[in-house]
Each structure stands twice: as C-alpha cells, then as structure tokens.
Amino acid sequence: MDIIIKDLCKSYGENKILRNLNAVIEKGRITCLMGPSGEGKTTLLNILMGFEKADSGSTENIPHNKAAVFQENRLCESFSAFTNIKIANDSLSDETIKAHLEQVGLGDAAGQKVCTLSGGQKRRVALVRAVLAEKDILFLDEPFKGLDEDTKTAVTEYLLQNTADTTVVMVTHDIDEASSLGAKVMYLKDGQIL
Numbered sequence: 001m002d003i004i005i006k007d008l009c010k011s012y013g014e015n016k017i018l019r020n021l022n023a024v025i026e027k028g029r030i031t032c033l034m035g036p037s038g039e040g041k042t043t044l045l046n047i048l049m050g051f052e053k054a055d056s057g058s059t060e061n062i063p064h065n066k067a068a069v070f071q072e073n074r075l076c077e078s079f080s081a082f083t084n085i086k087i088a089n090d091s092l093s094d095e096t097i098k099a100h101l102e103q104v105g106l107g108d109a110a111g112q113k114v115c116t117l118s119g120g121q122k123r124r125v126a127l128v129r130a131v132l133a134e135k136d137i138l139f140l141d142e143p144f145k146g147l148d149e150d151t152k153t154a155v156t157e158y159l160l161q162n163t164a165d166t167t168v169v170m171v172t173h174d175i176d177e178a179s180s181l182g183a184k185v186m187y188l189k190d191g192q193i194l
C-alpha cells in the first residue's frame, strides 16, 4: 500500500519546519525528495523512520522493516567494509557481500578498515549495507554525496538493479539523479510538498 502522510506538523521551538504537510509515497517505486537546505527533508525522513515524533498529523502504511543511508554514514570505523555489511545482516553469504562491493567499485577495499577509506568510498559502503539489509522500505539521505560523475553513474545503475519493486525515499539536491533513477519528484518548500 502507498504511504499516506496527512497534515504533518513539526516545530523545533519557534521554528516551524513542517506545516500541514500532505503527501503520498508510492509503494514499489523511487520517490526523490528535493528542496532547499534547511527546509526539513531530513526531519521528514526522521519522522517516517520513527526517530522523531511529529507534533500532529499522521502517517499510514509505513513498512516495519526499514533500512537507511543516513545523512552521515554511521559506519563502524574500526571494522572493515565487509564486516560493516555482514553485521547488519548476518544471513548474507560472503560471496554476495563481495559481489555487491565489486558492483560499486569497492572490490579491492572490502577488507580495509572503514577509517582508512575516502569519503566517497565510505558512502558506497553505507549504501551497500542498506541495500543488503532485510527491508521493505529504503531511506536514502543524499546517498551520492562525495561521488564523482562516473562513480555516480555506476552507483545509480547499482541502485536500479537492486531496488526493483522496493519502496525508496531518497533525498537529493540533483534533479539529474532523480531523472536517471526514473524517480517521482517531491519538492519540499515552506513546510509543504509543492
């Protein structure tokens, strides 16, 4: 079922972030959430993920099993790329994890401690971890941050291949990313979806 967001309001003190926001997020497809910095995109994701509580309004039909790439990576820095993915889903075979890391250009970095990886390499580890988690919905907050154009193309292809029929809610500032993913675009401005 589609996710229904009704009259959602959220303030931080006097700062009204979401103002009677209404939206429908379609099941089984990619929705890109766009909009200026500081308008509340991450806040909306945090409410949908259950990490923040709205002041009023409702959300319906959000799947229980969620996976996410947060705006920050939230990786275990002293563990390898491989181990970060394995501990998030220990039913995965070693071969699967290695194959996915290869697909995003990290075949040689699988055994490397995350603290020794570049920003863009860490971002890809966080993405593979979320894609390979057990989930019915995937939240991605600027997942391509720090990636060069060629890597972005490879990672877009990776996402398309591995998220078919998954509900994905992705924050991006780049309309080209949204188009190459064939996503539905929602624009957040003045606390509402335009």
Ligand SMILES: Nc1ncnc2c1ncn2[C@@H]1O[C@H](COP(=O)(O)OP(=O)(O)OP(=O)(O)O)[C@@H](O)[C@H]1O
Pocket (backbone or CB within 6 Å): 012, 015, 017, 035, 036, 037, 038, 039, 040, 041, 042, 043, 044, 071
């Ligand atoms: N925990 C918090 N306490 C107080 N204010 C907060 C908190 N979290 C976010 N805000 C404020 O809410 C507003 C929206 O923040 P949010 O992170 O949702 O924006 P965003 O659209 O994701 O921006 P960006 O594109 O820069 O990531 C900002 O003004 C921010 O300062």
Ligand SMILES: [Mg+2]
Pocket (backbone or CB within 6 Å): 041, 042, 043, 071, 141
């Ligand atoms: Mg944000």
